[in-house]
Amino acid sequence: MLASPLRMHIPDGFLTPAIAVIGWAIAVAIIVLALRQTRRQLDDRMVPMMGVLAAFIFAAQAINFPVAAGTSGHLIGASLAAIVMGPWAATLIMTAVLVVQGLLFQDGGLVVMGWNVVNMGVVAAFSGCLTYTLARRLAGESRVAILAASFAAGWISVVIASLAAAIELAASGTSPLTLAVAAMGSVHALIGIGEGIITAAAVGLLLVSRPELLKAGATAPGGRTATLVLVGLAVGLLVAAFSPLASPSPDGLEAVAESQNFLGLGQAAPYRILPDYTVPFIAHPALTTIAAVMLGTLVVFGGAVLVGRAATRRQASRG
Amino acid sequence: MGEAFLTMHHTIEVRRLSFAYPDGFQALRGVDLHVSPGEKVALVGPNGAGKSTLILHLNGILRGQGEVQVCGLPMEDENLGRIRASVGLVFQDPDDQLFSPSVREDVAFGPMYMGLTEDEVGRRVQRALTSVGMPESAARVPHHLSGGEKKRIAVATVLAMEPEILVLDEPTAGLDPRGRRGLIRLLAELPQTMLVSTHDLRMVQELFSRTVVLDQGQVVADGPTDGLMADAALLAAHGLEA
Amino acid sequence: MHFDLADQYRPRPSFVHHLDPRVKVVVALAFILAAGLMPIGAWGGYAALLILALGASLTSGLGPIFALRRSYVALPFALVALPLVFTVPGEVVYHTPLTGWTITAQGLERFLSLMLRSWIAIQAAILLTAVTPFPDVLWALGTLRFPRLLVATIGFMYRYFFVLADEATRMLRARAARSGEVGGRRKTPALWQARVAGHMVGSLFLRALERSERVHAAMLARGYNGQMPNLAQRAMRRMDWLVILAALLLLVGLLAWARPF
Numbered sequence: 001m002l003a004s005p006l007r008m009h010i011p012d013g014f015l016t017p018a019i020a021v022i023g024w025a026i027a028v029a030i031i032v033l034a035l036r037q038t039r040r041q042l043d044d045r046m047v048p049m050m051g052v053l054a055a056f057i058f059a060a061q062a063i064n065f066p067v068a069a070g071t072s073g074h075l076i077g078a079s080l081a082a083i084v085m086g087p088w089a090a091t092l093i094m095t096a097v098l099v100v101q102g103l104l105f106q107d108g109g110l111v112v113m114g115w116n117v118v119n120m121g122v123v124a125a126f127s128g129c130l131t132y133t134l135a136r137r138l139a140g141e142s143r144v145a146i147l148a149a150s151f152a153a154g155w156i157s158v159v160i161a162s163l164a165a166a167i168e169l170a171a172s173g174t175s176p177l178t179l180a181v182a183a184m185g186s187v188h189a190l191i192g193i194g195e196g197i198i199t200a201a202a203v204g205l206l207l208v209s210r211p212e213l214l215k216a217g218a219t220a221p222g223g224r225t226a227t228l229v230l231v232g233l234a235v236g237l238l239v240a241a242f243s244p245l246a247s248p249s250p251d252g253l254e255a256v257a258e259s260q261n262f263l264g265l266g267q268a269a270p271y272r273i274l275p276d277y278t279v280p281f282i283a284h285p286a287l288t289t290i291a292a293v294m295l296g297t298l299v300v301f302g303g304a305v306l307v308g309r310a311a312t313r314r315q316a317s318r319g
Numbered sequence: 320m321g322e323a324f325l326t327m328h329h330t331i332e333v334r335r336l337s338f339a340y341p342d343g344f345q346a347l348r349g350v351d352l353h354v355s356p357g358e359k360v361a362l363v364g365p366n367g368a369g370k371s372t373l374i375l376h377l378n379g380i381l382r383g384q385g386e387v388q389v390c391g392l393p394m395e396d397e398n399l400g401r402i403r404a405s406v407g408l409v410f411q412d413p414d415d416q417l418f419s420p421s422v423r424e425d426v427a428f429g430p431m432y433m434g435l436t437e438d439e440v441g442r443r444v445q446r447a448l449t450s451v452g453m454p455e456s457a458a459r460v461p462h463h464l465s466g467g468e469k470k471r472i473a474v475a476t477v478l479a480m481e482p483e484i485l486v487l488d489e490p491t492a493g494l495d496p497r498g499r500r501g502l503i504r505l506l507a508e509l510p511q512t513m514l515v516s517t518h519d520l521r522m523v524q525e526l527f528s529r530t531v532v533l534d535q536g537q538v539v540a541d542g543p544t545d546g547l548m549a550d551a552a553l554l555a556a557h558g559l560e561a
Numbered sequence: 562m563h564f565d566l567a568d569q570y571r572p573r574p575s576f577v578h579h580l581d582p583r584v585k586v587v588v589a590l591a592f593i594l595a596a597g598l599m600p601i602g603a604w605g606g607y608a609a610l611l612i613l614a615l616g617a618s619l620t621s622g623l624g625p626i627f628a629l630r631r632s633y634v635a636l637p638f639a640l641v642a643l644p645l646v647f648t649v650p651g652e653v654v655y656h657t658p659l660t661g662w663t664i665t666a667q668g669l670e671r672f673l674s675l676m677l678r679s680w681i682a683i684q685a686a687i688l689l690t691a692v693t694p695f696p697d698v699l700w701a702l703g704t705l706r707f708p709r710l711l712v713a714t715i716g717f718m719y720r721y722f723f724v725l726a727d728e729a730t731r732m733l734r735a736r737a738a739r740s741g742e743v744g745g746r747r748k749t750p751a752l753w754q755a756r757v758a759g760h761m762v763g764s765l766f767l768r769a770l771e772r773s774e775r776v777h778a779a780m781l782a783r784g785y786n787g788q789m790p791n792l793a794q795r796a797m798r799r800m801d802w803l804v805i806l807a808a809l810l811l812l813v814g815l816l817a818w819a820r821p822f
Contacts, residue, residue, distance in 0.1 A: 011638050012686070013679030017597040035710050044787030047710060048776040051717020052725070056769035058718070059725040060762045063733065065754035073755060075762055084766070095711065096718045103698060104569050106686045109679075111593045169641060174675060179644050194755055201759020202766060208420045209462035209767055380734050400742025408738040415731040418764040419757075428757065429739040432749055462767060480741050 008076075008165050008188075009101065009116055012109025015172040023168070024114030030122050031095060037088035050089060054096035057081060065194070073194030078120055079128030079157040080199045083150060084206065084213055087129040094121035115168050119161045128157035131301060139308025142315045143207060146214065147200045152304035154199035155192035156297050162188035163293055185293045196300075330355055331377060331389055331484065331514065337536075338372060338383030346372040347383060348536040354484075354514055361523040361544065362516040364533035365558035370516040371411070373533065374488050377514075378406045390483055404433060407482035407511075411489040413469035417461035422448070422472055425461055429480035447479040448472075451505055467498025471505065478509075485511040491519045520561045524548055532557055569690040573622035577692050581801040582701040588808040589689040593682040595812040599819055601674040606819030607681060613811070614684040621692045628684040628691075638679075645672045695719055700792060709789045717776075725769055732761050 015023070038046055057077040064072040077097075081090035095117050101107040108116045135149035166184035170177035206213055331354040338347040346369045354360050362370050375381040377389060379399045387394040390405040410416055419425040426447050430440040448454050451471040456464075464472060470490065477485065490506065491499045503522055506513070517523060523530060523544060530547050532540035534557045540547055547553060548561050572578070577585070592610070599606045618627050651667030690698070696716070703712040736757070 011679050012593050012682035013597055013675060014638060014642065015597075017594055020597065031708065031711065035708055039710070044781075044785065045773075045777050046787075047713045047789075048717055048780060049770070049773040050714040052721045052769050052773035052776060053766075054714065054718035055721040055725045056766055058722055059729040059769075060765055062726065062729050063758050063761050063765070065751065065758040067751050073751075073758070075758070077762075080762070080766070092711065092714060096715045099715055100718055100722070103686070104690055104695065106683050109593070109682060110590060110686055111597060111682070174642050174645070176644055176648050180641065183641070197752065197755040198759035198762055201756045202763030205418075205420045205760050205763030206767065208460045209763075213770075375734070378738055380737060400740070402741075403738060404741025404743055408735075410731065410735055410738075412731065414764075414768060415728065416735040418732060418736075418761040420760060420763075424760075428736075429741060431753070432740050433743045434749065435743075462764075476739060480739065482741075 008120055008162055009098075009108030010112050010119075010165060010169070011106075012111050014109070014174045015112045015115060015168055017111065019168060019172050020112045020114060022114075023112065023116075023118055027095075027114040027117040027122070030091060030118070034088040034091045034095075038092055041086065041089065050092050050096065053081065053085070054093045054100075057093060057097045058100065065198075067194070073191070073198075075198045076120065076124065076158060076161075076195055078124035078161070079132070079150075079153045079195065080202055082125040082129035082157075083132050083153060083199070083203060087126045090125035090129070091117075091121045094125060115165070119164045119168075123164045124157040124161040127160045128153040131156045135301060135304050135308065138305045140312025140316075142308065142312040143204075144311030145308025146207060147204055148304040148308040148311075150203040151196035151200040152300050154196035155189075155300050158188050158192035158195045159185065159293060159297065163290070181290055181293070189293075189296060330391070330512075332386070333373075333376070333388075334386040336373070336376060336383050336385035336387060338376065338381060346536055347376075349385070350533070350536070350538055352531065352538065352541075354512060356512055358529060359513040359527050360515070361527035361530045362514060362533060363518070363520065363523060363530060363559060367535075368533040368557075369536045370533055371488055372536075374408065374486055374514075374516055377486055378403050378408050404480055405482055406484045406486060407477035407480055409474050409477050409485070409487040409490065411492060413466075413473040416473045416476060417464075417469060420460065421457070422453075422459045422461055422464075422475075423457040425472065426457075426475050426479045429476060433480065443479045443481065447475040450478050450509070451475045452501065465498070467494055467501055470494065470498065470502060474502075474505065483511060485509065485513045487513070487515045487517075489517055490515060491517065491522055520548065520559060524561070532559070534558075570694045571623060571627075571691045573692075575620060575622040575692070577617060577621040580804060581795060581797055582693050582697040583704055583797070584801045584805050585689055585693050586698060586701040586705065587805055589685045591809055591812055592685040595816055596678045596682045596685070598816055599674075599678055602670045603674075603819040606815055607674075607677050609815050609819075610681050611684075614681065614688065617688055618684075621688065623688070623691060628687040639676060642672055642675050645675070703792050709792070713789050721769075721772070721776075724772075725765070728768060729761075729765055732765065736761070 038050070042049060060077055061074055064074050067073050078090055078094050081093050085093070098108060098113060098116050098120060102110055102113050102116070132149045132153035135152050136145060139145035139149060162184040163181060166175070166180035167177070169175045170180045174180075175183075203214065331352060333350055333352040336347055336350040336352075337345070339345045350369070350373060352373075362373070364370055372381065376383055376387055376394075379387075379394050379402060382394065389402050392398040392402050392405075394402065417425050419428065423444055426444045427440050430443045435443070444457065445454065448456055451474050453468065453471055453475070456468070456472070461469065461472065474487075474490075487506075490502055494502060499519075499522075503525060506515070507526055513527075515527065527544055529542065530540070530544045531538060532547065532553070539557060540550075540553055553559075554561060592613070596607075596610055599610070614628065615625055619625060646664050646668040647662045649665055649668035649671050651665040653663045654666050654669065655664040656662070657664070693701075696719075699712050699716055699719075703709055
C-alpha cells in the first residue's frame with residue numbers, strides 16, 4: 001500500500017534527460033504561478049491547508065473498492081482537489097503528494113518528477129477543473145448536474161493525464177506512440193470510471209455536509225490564466241504528439257537525421273526524435289487512437305451536460 | 320428475539336492469543352478470554368494495555384497467534400463474512416464509522432452489503448434507529464450531528480446487522496454527562512451479549528457484572544465486578560481509579 | 562497498519578550520514594542524471610555506476626543488498642517499454658510462435674538498457690532517503706532554491722500524513738467490520754461499492770479540511786502571520802565540497818568513458 005496504485009508515475013530512466021529537463025522547466029513555471037495565485041486566494045491559511053489536504057490525497061488513495069475478480073479501484077484525487085479548491089491550489093497539493101511519493105517511496109522518478117507533476121498535478125487538475133466548471137455552467141444548478149459534472153471531471157482528468165504521459169514516453173523513444181497511447185488510454189478509460197464515481201460521490205457528500213465549499217467561484221480565482229495555461233499545454237502536447245506524424249514520412253526524417261550525422265551518435269543521443277518502428281502502419285493508429293480518446297472525452301462531457309440539464313429543468317419545473 | 324439467545328451459539332472464545340505489531344511491539348501476550356451467551360463483560364486497563372488490539376481480533380481485522388472462535392466459528396478467511404455479521408464492532412471514534420451523506424445510508428450499509436432486500440433493509444434501519452432512541456433521524460446528515468448523537472448512530476449502524484454479540488470500544492469517551500447517560504441507558508436496554516472496553520469505571524459498576532482487567536497484554540484479573548472494584552491494591556497496580 | 566514515514570531513514574554512525582544534506586541531494590540527482598545519460602548498451606558504464614552505488618551503500622553502513630530490496634517498484638512500468646523488444650529494427654533473434662512478431666538483438670539491448678538504467682537510478686533515490694532524514698532533505702531542497710512555501714507545505718504534509726492515514730485505516734476497518742455475509746447473499750454491485758468509497762473519501766476530505774482549520778488557528782495563536790521563518794543556516798565543510806567535486810568528476814568521467822562506444 002505504500003506505492004500509489006496509479007500507474008502513471010513515470011520512473012527515472014523512462015524519459016530522456018532532455019525531455020525530463022523540459023518537464024522540470026514547465027513544472028517550475030507553473031508552480032511559481034500556482035504559489036502566487038494560491039497565496040492570493042488563501043493567504044496565511046495556505047500552508048497548513050495545502051499540507052493537510054496533500055496528506056488527505058495520499059491517505060485517500062488507500063481507500064479502495066472491489067471491482068471484479070480480486071482487482072480494486074482507487075482514487076487519484078487531482079480532480080476532486082481541483083473542484084473544491086481550484087486548479088492552482090490543486091496543483092500545489094498534487095505537487096506535494098508527488099514529491100513525497102517520489103522521494104520516500106520511489107513512486108515516480110526524481111529527474112522525471114517535472115513531468116509527473118505536469119501530468120498528475122497540472123494536466124489532471126486543470127482539465128478536471130475546466131470540465132467541471134464548463135459542465136456546471138452548461139448543465140445548471142441541480143444536484144444531479146453537479147454530480148454529473150464531477151463524474152465527467154474525474155474521468156476526463158484521468159484519461160487526458162494518461163495521454164500526456166503516453167506522449168512523453170513516446171517522445172523519449174521508450175514506447176511506440178501507437179501502443180503507448182492505446183495502452184495508457186484504454187487502461188485509464190476504465191480507471192477513469194472509478195475516479196469519476198468516487199469523485200462524484202465525494203462531492204455529493206460535501207454538498208450535503210458543507211455546501212458552501214462548492215459555491216462556484218468561491219475558491220477558484222485566476223480563471224482566465226488557468227484557461228490560458230491549459231490551452232497552452234494542450235497545444236504543446238498535441239504538437240509533440242503529431243510532429244512525428246506530421247513529417248512527410250518516417251524515411252524522410254531518418255534521411256534528415258543521417259545527413260546531420262545524428263544516426264552516428266544515434267543510439268546515444270539524448271534526444272532521439274523518432275524511434276524506429278518495424279510496424280509499417282505507424283501514423284494512422286496513433287491518430288485514430290488520439291481521435292478516439294478525444295471523442296470519448298466529448299461524449300462523456302456531453303453526456304454529463306445533458307443529464308445535468310435535464311435534472312435542472314425538472315427541478316425548476318417542480319419548484 | 321429472546322429465544323435465539325438461549326442457544327449456546329454466541330460466545331467469544333480466545334485462547335493463548337498473542338500479537339505483535341509490525342514494528343515489533345508485543346501488544347498481546349497469551350490472552351485467554353471466554354464470554355458466554357448473554358453475558359455483559361467489561362474490559363478495563365490502562366492505555367496501551369492491548370484492549371483495542373484484543374477487540375480488533377474478535378472480527379478478524381487483526382490476526383495473531385493462538386485460537387479465536389466467535390459464535391462457534393474459528394477465525395479463518397472463509398468465516399470472516401459470517402463472523403462479521405455475528406459480531407458488531409463499534410469503534411471509539413464515530414467519525415470513523417459514519418461516512419455517508421445521510422444517517423439512513425450509513426445505517427443501511429451493513430444490511431445492504433449482506434444483500435438483503437430493499438424492504439428488509441428499510442425495516443432494519445428503522446428498527447435500529449428506534450433501538451438507539453433516534454427514530455426520526457434517517458434523513459439527517461451525519462456531519463451535522465452532535466457527539467452523543469453520532470455515537471448512538473454508530474451503534475445503530477452495527478445494530479442494523481442484528482449481530483449476536485456487541486463489542487464496543489470506549490463508548491462513553493468524549494461524551495458530556497447527558498450524552499453519557501443516554502448511552503448507558505441504551506447499553507442497559509440492548510439484549511445482546513456484550514463486551515465493552517472502557518475507562519469509565521462508574522459505568523462498569525452500573526452495567527457489567529463481570530470485569531476483565533488487561534495490562535501489558537495479559538489478563539491480570541477476571542471476575543465479578545464488585546469484588547474487583549473493592550480491591551484497591553489491584554486497581555492502583557493497574558492504573559485504574561473507581 | 563502503520564504508515565511510518567520515518568521508516569525510510571536508517572540512522573548509522575557513518576561518514577555518509579554526516580555529510581551535509583545538500584551534498585547528498587545533489588550527488589543523488591547527479592547520479593540519476595548520469596544514469597539517464599548513459600548510452601544504450603554501455604554495460605561497462607552501468608556496472609561502474611552500480612559499483613558506485615554499492616560503494617555508497619557499504620560506506621553508509623547499510624550493507625550491500627539494502628537498496629536491492631526496494632528497487633522492484635519500477636517493475637509494472639516495464640510493460641510500457643516492452644514493445645521496444647519488437648519494434649526496434651536490427652538482427653532478428655527470435656520469432657514468437659503464434660503472432661509471428663520478431664524480437665531483435667537491438668530491441669533486447671534497448672529494453673535491457675532502459676530497465677537497467679531505471680533500476681540504477683532507483684538505487685540512488687533509495688539510498689538518499691536512507692541516509693538523510695526527510696526533514697533534512699526538505700531543508701536541502703529549500704536551500705537549493707525550491708520555493709519556501711512549497712517546502713513548508715510538504716513539511717506539513719509529512720507531519721500530517723500519518724494522522725490522516727490512520728483515519729483512513731480506521732474508516733476502512735469500520736467498513737470491514739460492517740461487511741458481513743449471510744448465506745446466499747447476492748453480490749453487491751461495484752457501482753454501489755464505488756459510491757461508498759467516494760463517500761468515505763468525501764468524509765475524509767471534510768475531516769482533513771476541518772483539521773487544517775484547527776491547525777491554522779493553533780498557528781495563529783502562536784503568532785504565525787503567513788511569513789515563513791528563515792531557513793536554518795548550515796556551513797558546508799571542506800569535506801562536503803570535496804565529496805561533491807569528487808562525485809561530479811567521477812560521474813562526468815564515467816560518462817565520457819562510456820559515450821564514445
